[in-house]
Amino acid sequence: MSIFDDAKQAAQGLVQAGMAKAVALAPDSWVPGGKPDPLIRQRHGAIGKPVSRLDGALKVSGKATFAAEFPVEAMTYAAMVYSTIAKGRITQITVSEAETAPGVVVVMTHRNAPRLNPPPAFLSESKAAAGDSLPVMQDERIYWNGQPVAVVLAETQEQADHAASLIRVGYEAEEAQTTFEAAREQGTQQSRFMGQPLHDEVGDAQDAFAKAPHKIDATYTTPRHNHNPIELHGVTLYWRGDGSLRVHDAQQVVAHTAYTLARTFGIDEKQVVVTSPYVGGGFGSKTLWQHQILAAAAARLAKRPVRMVLSREGVYRVVGGRSPTEQRVQLAATDEGRLTAILHRGLTVRTAHNVIAEPFILATRSLYGAETFLLDVHHVDFDMLGNTFMRAPGEAVGTFALESAMDELAHELGIDPIELRIRNEPEKDPISGLPYSSRNVVEAWRSGAERFGWERRNPVPGTVRDGGWLVGMGCATATYPYHRMPGGAARITLSADGRATLDLAAHEMGMGTSTAQTQVAADRLGLPMEAITFNYGDSTLPGLIMAGGSQQTASIGASVIAAYNKLVGELLKLAGNDSPLAGLKTEEVGSRDGGLCALDEPDRFETYASILARAQRDTISVEAEPPMPLETMHWSMHSYGAMFAEVRVNAVTGEPRVSRFLGSFDCGRILNSKTAASQFRGGIIMGLGLALMEETQFDERKGRVLNPSLSEYHVPVHMDVPEIEVMWTDIPDPHAPMGARGIGEIGITGTGAAIANAVYNATGRRVRDLPITLDKLL
Amino acid sequence: MSITINGKAVDPPEDPRVSLLDLLRDHLALPGAKMGCNQGACGACTVLVDGERVLSCLTLAAQMEGRSVTTIEGIGSPDVLAPLQQAFVEHDGFQCGYCTPGQICSALAMVEELRRGVPSHVTGDVSSEAIAFSSEELRERMSGNLCRCGAYNGIIDAITATCRETAE
Known part of the structure; x- marks a missing residue:
C-alpha cells in the first residue's frame, strides 16, 4: 500500500471513530438488534435441532462437485514455475524447450502475458479480494520467493508438469528484507485493523504496573502458519465469446472475487461470474490469489478453458498464511487478584502490499476489567508473499499470550486460575465503555469446570504422574467478536405451491451454512424445511457476504430479516381488505404453518397460497438489504468460551499429548447443535495444532518456506485428537439476528493457552514459544 | 489387459x-x-x-x-448410501466433505485389517489373533487420513457405530 492509501485508511478510521461515538449514545431502538429478532422467542421450531447436513449424502458419495471437478470441453491443464529468489528481477527466461514439449498449448511469462491492472488488495476497499496489490506477471520484477514466473498450459496435467520442469529462469537478486531483527532495526510501523490503529490506552498503565504488588512481565512468540485446507486451491475457468469470464472456484468471497477479477481484467463486474457450491475447507485462505488471475490470463492467451490446481507446494508459494508474532504481556494485580494494569504490546510481520497485520490485541480489549490498559501492535514489512487472515486472526495467537500470562499471574498470586478470571469480570467493555450485548462467560466457566472435573486438578506443577507420564490440567478463556460486515442482501421468492427460495451470495465451506440457514428460514417463514431451497455460492446472487470473521450467519440472518419484513409488507398489500389479515401492520404479523398470522392473535391467519391465489399470482419475490451493522458500535458483542485441557507429557522423551479437552461456550443461540459441535471441535483441533505442532519453517536467509508439504508441516491427525467435549449456554444474544453470535473461529482461541497452561501444570515448564514441541520440554 | x-x-x-x-x-x-x-x-x-x-x-x-x-x-450413491456412508452423515464425520471419500475407503479396508488381526503400533499383544476394537486402534490406523476441518471425533464414532460388529 502506498502512503496515500495508508492516509486514506487513517481518514476512514477517524470518520468511523466519530460515528461510533454517536451510535454508542443512540437509544437502543434506533440501532439494529434494538428490538430482538422474534425468532428468539420461538423455541419449538427447526432452529437448534441436530439436523444432519443437507448436502451430506452428496459429500459421502463423492458427488459434491468441487472447483477442479467441473467438466469443460477442450480443457487445458496448468502448471506453474515459481521464483527462487525473494527480490530482484528475471534476467532471462528460456521457454523454447517447454513450448515444443508434447501437448503444450501455451507457455505464459511476463513477456507475453495479457496486460492487467494490479488487483485491489483485500480490505483496501469494500469489494476487494486479492492477497496483495502487486502486478501479476506484468514485468521482470520479483517480490517474493515463490512468486509465479511462468504458466504452462497443456492437454494433460502430466504434460504440463513436465513442460514446466523444462523452463530455465535466470535472476539478478537484490538484497531482500526477510529477517525479523534486521527489519526491526530499520524501524517498525503502527498497525491498523479495519482502518483503526491497533493502539489503546486507558489510564496510566505503565505507572500502575510499576506500583503494583504483583506482576507478570513475559514475552510470548508464535510462528508463521500456513493454510492447509485439504482441498488444494483450484479453479476451472473459461472466457465466453461475449468477453465474459466464467469461474468455478473454491471461494469464501465469491462477490468480492468477481469484482476484483473484473477490475484486474478491466471489464465490467457483471461480466465475471464466480460460483463455488462446495469448498474443501477455507479458514481464510480461499480468497483471490495470483493463481486464479494467472489461469484467466492464460485462458485468454490460449483461447481455451483452463484448470489450474495448485500443488501442495504451490499453496505454500502462492497462498499467504498467518504471520509470526512477538508479544510482551505485562499484568499487574492487587493482593486480591484485581487487575490494575494490562499491557499487551508487540510486533508482527506483513508485506508492504496489503493492509493486513495480525491484530493480536483484539481479545485483550474486552476480556478483563483492568483499571488501566496499554495495547499496541506494530509491524515490520518483509519481502514475502502477502500474509493473510487465518482462523481467528489476532485472537488465536493473542489469547495464547494473554491467557498464558493470566495463568502465570494466578500462580504468582496463589489463586485458582478460574477464580482469577471471574474476579476480573468487567461490568462493561473496559476500553470502549459500551455495555455487553450478552456475556455469560462466568456461567460457561462454572458449568465447564464442573463437567471437566477441575476440582481434581493439583495446583502444584509437576506432581501428578501416571506411569511414565506427567499429567496436568490447564484452562484459558476463549473469545471472538461478533462481526457483521456491511453489504448483505437477500432475495426471497415465495411460490403458490408453498415453497420458498432464498438467494444469497454466501458460502458453504463445511460450516453447515446451507443446513442451518434452511432451518432458520423454515422457522422464519413458517414452512417445513423440505419447502425451503437455499441458493448460495454464486456471485450473481444478492449480497456482498464474506464467509469470514465468523460473521456469515449474522450477515445472512440480518439480510433475510430485511427481505422477510419486505415480503410480509408485500403480502399484506396483496392480501387486501378481504383477508383476515386486513388492517394489520408488518410488525404485527408473523409466520406459521405456511402463512401469515397476527402475532398476538394467531387465529387471524391466511396461507401464502391463499393470498397469492386471491391476487392471481404464482410467485412473489422480494430483495432487501439490512441496515448498516451499527449494533457493534452500540454494544460490545463477543462470543466466549471456557477451555479446559488435560495433557500428558512423557517423562523421558518430553512428548506432549492432549488426553482430554472440553470447550464450554457462550455464543448466543446455537442454530444446529450437530454442525455447531463440529465447528467448535474443529476450531479446538486447529488450536491443538497451533499449540503442539504447526510451524512454517521460514528461511530468513532466502525468504523461502522450507517445509511446503503436509509431511513436513504437521497438522493434527486422528491419533493426536482425543474425544473433545463441547457444551454451551445457549443463551440468546438479544441484539444479534436469531440471537446467535459467531461460532466458527472461537474454538481456536484460548486453546493454545489452555494446553500450554496444562503443560506447565504437568511439568513445571512454562513454554512461551509455540509450538510446544518435545525439545522444549526435555 | x-x-x-x-x-x-x-x-x-x-x-x-x-x-x-x-x-x-x-x-x-x-x-x-x-x-x-x-x-x-x-x-x-x-x-x-x-x-x-x-x-x-x-x-x-x-x-x-x-x-x-x-x-x-x-461404494454407494446419494440415493443408496452404504451403512458407513450413512453413519458419516449421522455422526457428522465431516464438514467440508473433501477428505471424506478417502476416510470412508480407508475405514472400510482398515476394518478388514482389524478383522484379520493385522497389528498396529498401538496393539499391545502383537501375537494375539484378535485385536480389540478400541478408539485408540481406530485412531492409530486412520492417522494417514487427514481432516483439516477436524471431524475426527465424528469419523471414529461413525466407524464404531457401523463396523464394530464386523471387526470383532
Whole structure:
C-alpha cells in the first residue's frame, strides 16, 4: 500500500471513530438488534435441532462437485514455475524447450502475458479480494520467493508438469528484507485493523504496573502458519465469446472475487461470474490469489478453458498464511487478584502490499476489567508473499499470550486460575465503555469446570504422574467478536405451491451454512424445511457476504430479516381488505404453518397460497438489504468460551499429548447443535495444532518456506485428537439476528493457552514459544 | 489387459506417467477420489484395490492392469448410501466433505485389517489373533487420513457405530 492509501485508511478510521461515538449514545431502538429478532422467542421450531447436513449424502458419495471437478470441453491443464529468489528481477527466461514439449498449448511469462491492472488488495476497499496489490506477471520484477514466473498450459496435467520442469529462469537478486531483527532495526510501523490503529490506552498503565504488588512481565512468540485446507486451491475457468469470464472456484468471497477479477481484467463486474457450491475447507485462505488471475490470463492467451490446481507446494508459494508474532504481556494485580494494569504490546510481520497485520490485541480489549490498559501492535514489512487472515486472526495467537500470562499471574498470586478470571469480570467493555450485548462467560466457566472435573486438578506443577507420564490440567478463556460486515442482501421468492427460495451470495465451506440457514428460514417463514431451497455460492446472487470473521450467519440472518419484513409488507398489500389479515401492520404479523398470522392473535391467519391465489399470482419475490451493522458500535458483542485441557507429557522423551479437552461456550443461540459441535471441535483441533505442532519453517536467509508439504508441516491427525467435549449456554444474544453470535473461529482461541497452561501444570515448564514441541520440554 | 474400476473394464492410459488418481479424476470423470497433496501425505485419494486401501496419487495407473479398483462412487450413491456412508452423515464425520471419500475407503479396508488381526503400533499383544476394537486402534490406523476441518471425533464414532460388529 502506498502512503496515500495508508492516509486514506487513517481518514476512514477517524470518520468511523466519530460515528461510533454517536451510535454508542443512540437509544437502543434506533440501532439494529434494538428490538430482538422474534425468532428468539420461538423455541419449538427447526432452529437448534441436530439436523444432519443437507448436502451430506452428496459429500459421502463423492458427488459434491468441487472447483477442479467441473467438466469443460477442450480443457487445458496448468502448471506453474515459481521464483527462487525473494527480490530482484528475471534476467532471462528460456521457454523454447517447454513450448515444443508434447501437448503444450501455451507457455505464459511476463513477456507475453495479457496486460492487467494490479488487483485491489483485500480490505483496501469494500469489494476487494486479492492477497496483495502487486502486478501479476506484468514485468521482470520479483517480490517474493515463490512468486509465479511462468504458466504452462497443456492437454494433460502430466504434460504440463513436465513442460514446466523444462523452463530455465535466470535472476539478478537484490538484497531482500526477510529477517525479523534486521527489519526491526530499520524501524517498525503502527498497525491498523479495519482502518483503526491497533493502539489503546486507558489510564496510566505503565505507572500502575510499576506500583503494583504483583506482576507478570513475559514475552510470548508464535510462528508463521500456513493454510492447509485439504482441498488444494483450484479453479476451472473459461472466457465466453461475449468477453465474459466464467469461474468455478473454491471461494469464501465469491462477490468480492468477481469484482476484483473484473477490475484486474478491466471489464465490467457483471461480466465475471464466480460460483463455488462446495469448498474443501477455507479458514481464510480461499480468497483471490495470483493463481486464479494467472489461469484467466492464460485462458485468454490460449483461447481455451483452463484448470489450474495448485500443488501442495504451490499453496505454500502462492497462498499467504498467518504471520509470526512477538508479544510482551505485562499484568499487574492487587493482593486480591484485581487487575490494575494490562499491557499487551508487540510486533508482527506483513508485506508492504496489503493492509493486513495480525491484530493480536483484539481479545485483550474486552476480556478483563483492568483499571488501566496499554495495547499496541506494530509491524515490520518483509519481502514475502502477502500474509493473510487465518482462523481467528489476532485472537488465536493473542489469547495464547494473554491467557498464558493470566495463568502465570494466578500462580504468582496463589489463586485458582478460574477464580482469577471471574474476579476480573468487567461490568462493561473496559476500553470502549459500551455495555455487553450478552456475556455469560462466568456461567460457561462454572458449568465447564464442573463437567471437566477441575476440582481434581493439583495446583502444584509437576506432581501428578501416571506411569511414565506427567499429567496436568490447564484452562484459558476463549473469545471472538461478533462481526457483521456491511453489504448483505437477500432475495426471497415465495411460490403458490408453498415453497420458498432464498438467494444469497454466501458460502458453504463445511460450516453447515446451507443446513442451518434452511432451518432458520423454515422457522422464519413458517414452512417445513423440505419447502425451503437455499441458493448460495454464486456471485450473481444478492449480497456482498464474506464467509469470514465468523460473521456469515449474522450477515445472512440480518439480510433475510430485511427481505422477510419486505415480503410480509408485500403480502399484506396483496392480501387486501378481504383477508383476515386486513388492517394489520408488518410488525404485527408473523409466520406459521405456511402463512401469515397476527402475532398476538394467531387465529387471524391466511396461507401464502391463499393470498397469492386471491391476487392471481404464482410467485412473489422480494430483495432487501439490512441496515448498516451499527449494533457493534452500540454494544460490545463477543462470543466466549471456557477451555479446559488435560495433557500428558512423557517423562523421558518430553512428548506432549492432549488426553482430554472440553470447550464450554457462550455464543448466543446455537442454530444446529450437530454442525455447531463440529465447528467448535474443529476450531479446538486447529488450536491443538497451533499449540503442539504447526510451524512454517521460514528461511530468513532466502525468504523461502522450507517445509511446503503436509509431511513436513504437521497438522493434527486422528491419533493426536482425543474425544473433545463441547457444551454451551445457549443463551440468546438479544441484539444479534436469531440471537446467535459467531461460532466458527472461537474454538481456536484460548486453546493454545489452555494446553500450554496444562503443560506447565504437568511439568513445571512454562513454554512461551509455540509450538510446544518435545525439545522444549526435555 | 484392462483395469476393473467399480466393476467396469477400463483401458490403461497411453501415457505411463498417469497416476491412478489422475486416471480417475481427469480421464474417467470419477472425481470422488480427491487430490489433497499428490504426495501420499494426506490420504484424500485413498481407494480400494482388490479390497486393500491404496493411495491412488502414488499409484501409477499402469500398475493396475488386471486389478480391481473400487472408488467411493462404487461404494454407494446419494440415493443408496452404504451403512458407513450413512453413519458419516449421522455422526457428522465431516464438514467440508473433501477428505471424506478417502476416510470412508480407508475405514472400510482398515476394518478388514482389524478383522484379520493385522497389528498396529498401538496393539499391545502383537501375537494375539484378535485385536480389540478400541478408539485408540481406530485412531492409530486412520492417522494417514487427514481432516483439516477436524471431524475426527465424528469419523471414529461413525466407524464404531457401523463396523464394530464386523471387526470383532
